[in-house]
Amino acid sequence: MSDSNITDFTNPSTFILLGIRGLEAAHVWISIPFCAMYAIAVLGNFIILFIVKTDPSLHGPMYYFLCMLAITDLVLCTSILPKMLAIFWFNSREINLSACLTQLYFIHCFIVMESGILVAMAFDRYVAICDPLRHSTILTNPVVTKIGLAAGLRGGMLVLPYVLLARQWPYCRTNIIPHTHCEHMAVVKLACADIRVSSYYGLSVAILVISMDVLFITVSYIQILRAIFSLPTKDARLKTFGTCSSHLCTILVFYISALFSSLTYRFGHNVPLHFHVLIANVYFLVPSMLNPIIYGVRTKQIWDSLLRFFTHKWT
Numbered sequence: 001m002s003d004s005n006i007t008d009f010t011n012p013s014t015f016i017l018l019g020i021r022g023l024e025a026a027h028v029w030i031s032i033p034f035c036a037m038y039a040i041a042v043l044g045n046f047i048i049l050f051i052v053k054t055d056p057s058l059h060g061p062m063y064y065f066l067c068m069l070a071i072t073d074l075v076l077c078t079s080i081l082p083k084m085l086a087i088f089w090f091n092s093r094e095i096n097l098s099a100c101l102t103q104l105y106f107i108h109c110f111i112v113m114e115s116g117i118l119v120a121m122a123f124d125r126y127v128a129i130c131d132p133l134r135h136s137t138i139l140t141n142p143v144v145t146k147i148g149l150a151a152g153l154r155g156g157m158l159v160l161p162y163v164l165l166a167r168q169w170p171y172c173r174t175n176i177i178p179h180t181h182c183e184h185m186a187v188v189k190l191a192c193a194d195i196r197v198s199s200y201y202g203l204s205v206a207i208l209v210i211s212m213d214v215l216f217i218t219v220s221y222i223q224i225l226r227a228i229f230s231l232p233t234k235d236a237r238l239k240t241f242g243t244c245s246s247h248l249c250t251i252l253v254f255y256i257s258a259l260f261s262s263l264t265y266r267f268g269h270n271v272p273l274h275f276h277v278l279i280a281n282v283y284f285l286v287p288s289m290l291n292p293i294i295y296g297v298r299t300k301q302i303w304d305s306l307l308r309f310f311t312h313k314w315t
Contacts (some may be wrong), residue, residue: 013176015187019087021178022274030144030278037285038081044177044292045070046269048302055305056213061139062128063302066295068148069250073288079106084180086121100182101163107284109159111258112205114287115213116151118251122220123147125244130227158205165198166191179277210258217251232260246298253290257283 021028048070052063083103086092095103127135162184167190179186188198224244231237260279296302 011172012097013183015100015175015177015178016093016188017087017095017182018085018093018176018178018179019084020274020277022272027088031085034081034088034281034285035085037289038077040130041073041077041285041288041292044289044296045074047138047306048292048295051302051305051309054309058301058305061124061135061144064141064144064148065124068117069114069121071278071289072110072117073291075106076110076114077288077301079110080181080281087180092154094182095182097167100177100210101166102186104166104184105159105163107181108162109155112153112158113211114254115209115243116154117148117215118247118254119216120147121176121247122217122251125247126220126224128243129224129240150221158209161201162198167203169193169195178273179296181282183280204223209254214255221248246295249294249298250287250291253294254287257286273313 015279020030023030049067052058052067080103083095084094124139127138131138143201166184166188169188170193171190172192173190175190177183177190178187184197184202188195222243228237230242296306
């Protein structure tokens with residue numbers, strides 16, 4: 001399909017996703033690690049959900065939040081990977097406007113949701129360590145459900161204007177998106193209008209969400225560390241800190257990936273476009289893949305439950 005056939009239009013019903021421009025010949029090879037990461041993410045998160053569901057000893061706030069994180073990761077990576085693999089394997093680059101905006105909404109909505117769930121998990125660790133006697137009365141099942149709904153509503157409401165604004169812009173420059181998915185700014189940059197509202201709103205949401213969530217997590221962990229260092233013995237301090245290690249690793253993976261991707265996109269003007277696209281895809285996939293591994297390996301209760309399940313089946 002030549003460029004001359006796809007650039008003369010007004011408000012197209014279909015966009016063209018180019019994939020990783022400049023590396024088209026290597027698309028099949030690039031798809032192999034991405035496909036492997038996706039398979040690990042799906043398998044790992046489903047195992048987490050299955051283990052928590054089947055083991056009554058894991059029916060507590062920490063593991064309910066972990067299930068929310070697993071569902072968020074599954075939706076996030078599934079919003080991107082199937083279409084990406086269709087581009088890489090079958091050269092299926094077309095995506096209609098509604099599907100593109102739906103993908104855009106789900107990607108950004110669940111990123112905000114994941115950040116909110118990490119805050120909720122930090123609050124859970126704060127209560128468990130700083131006020132353990134009231135943990136079961138503060139974080140009851142209804143409260144955990146409300147926190148999960150609040151994280152979901154926050155993501156849905158904050159990201160909805162992305163779609164509403166993007167839908168109203170006139171698109172008459174080109175319908176070619178040099179990306180593997182409908183990323184917000186990659187789409188609105190195609191509009192032949194003043195898109196500063198979309199740009200400023202997207203940047204404001206990103207700064208507001210990240211700064212507020214990181215602030216809440218930091219304050220929680222300052223209090224947690226104060227409580228840990230007040231414990232009388234080194235073994236008690238290490239054991240208590242160990243209950244936070246999985247969450248801390250997950251936080252670092254998520255926010256460092258987000259920071260690196262954002263800085264590369266906004267300030268790496270001399271960085272090749274294909275590197276931007278690769279980094280953006282890695283940002284979505286790596287946390288989804290690593291989170292179940294981190295919790296599976298570093299959380300003794302989940303690891304023991306998994307071993308008991310396979311030992312029982314084998315026996």
